[in-house]
Amino acid sequence: MSGRAVVVPPVPALLPEHASLTDPVSDLRSACEEAVALLVSEAPERVVLLADPADPWARPVAKMLLAAAGHRGVVVSGPVGAGDAVLVVANGTARRGAESPGGPDDRALEFDVRVEKALTDCDGAALRSLDPGLGAALLASGTSPLRELGALLEHGSWSARLLYSGDPFGVQYWVAVLAGG
């Protein structure tokens, strides 16, 4: 049975309580909605949510996106089984440059390039080798969940589609849809 995994970033601006008259993250929102709609398109009984427990926005954003996509099943924290629908909540660094919330760090761009390449290549080993300590230092969210995704990708054959990649506010976001297993 084939599985599906989606990566979305835990951006608080996506939540309804932070709505503006003009949506500052409209492109990102569209990509998230498209990806999560794909994730639940076969009405899975459960979605496995891989999120960083230290990020207070990860679960609220994930639950909001799942509800908006019409998910009526349960949301569990794992473990991931074959064929599961998996929602990974993660973003890249927030230290890419002077405009980034955390200010610049020389290691940030390399970290982000590495994650993006691993996602698009469905390179499980590369994701599993990410350093959570470095991710935390660079204000990346969900490095450990990305490592869990990596473990999943090491079984079977996967393909990836990147719906969004950008850093409009100095934080690297990805929206990715991965299918396979």
Add this chain to the structure above:
Amino acid sequence: MTLRLGRQEFADDATLMMAIVNRTPDSFYDRGATWGHDRALDRVEQVVAEGAEIVDIGGVKAGLGPDVDVQEEKRRVVDFVEQVRSRYPRLVISVDTWRADVGRAVCDAGADLLNDAWGGADPRLAEVAAEYDVAMVVTHTGGLTPRTSPHRVRYDDVVADAISSTVAQAERAVSLGVDPRSVVIDPAHDFGKTTFHSLELTRRLDEMVTTGWPVLVSLSNKDFVGETLGRPVGERLLGTLAATAVCAVVGARIFRVHEVSETRQVVDMAWSIAGRRPPAAAIRGLA
């Protein structure tokens, strides 16, 4: 409840800028700047560009001055209303008049709203509003005769007086057939009031809002601002905007103004502080 001003309807949470357009040679603030026909049309064009939802066209200076009879008032406003209507089909056109005869003529010319700034001095004005199905602003003047100044005026409770007077006028207008969605109440700062009265009305405006009738405030460059800050006409914008913010926070809906874009920013900011309007685009700390 939706606010209906003649041809237009506005949602509960909408705030509206009513731009003053004087067809007078002697109004206190602009001193005849838009007395000329073309200048008045330019003023309408400007305030529409600045985002005003309503223009309030007046042909008689509020304060003391030369007599303006019905014929002269009509001569000043009726054709002008017709021209503004033809140029701006969707603009809400208000006319500031206390006279039913003038009200009838401007409704024929396309007005949406009668701004009864003298508190029902001509009780037939509400009948005209009902007959033409237009909206009406009812005001509190403490019974002052049109175009006279207050002298040693006293209220036991100016806010209670303003509420009982405006609500009674509103209910009367509805009883005569004016759409209940089309009546707005205005405490009428300065009209029949000392500066202390206008300050207290501003401080306690929430009590007027609580009546449930939409509240209009007309604060722009008025004497209570000038006396409070010791500023002459021409130096009252900041004081006006401070009073505007206080009224907006508690939920005033319509702001009768000379300066549209400045007031719009202040009202938007105040409504966002009050939690009634989302920010334009908030990303700080949320990326």
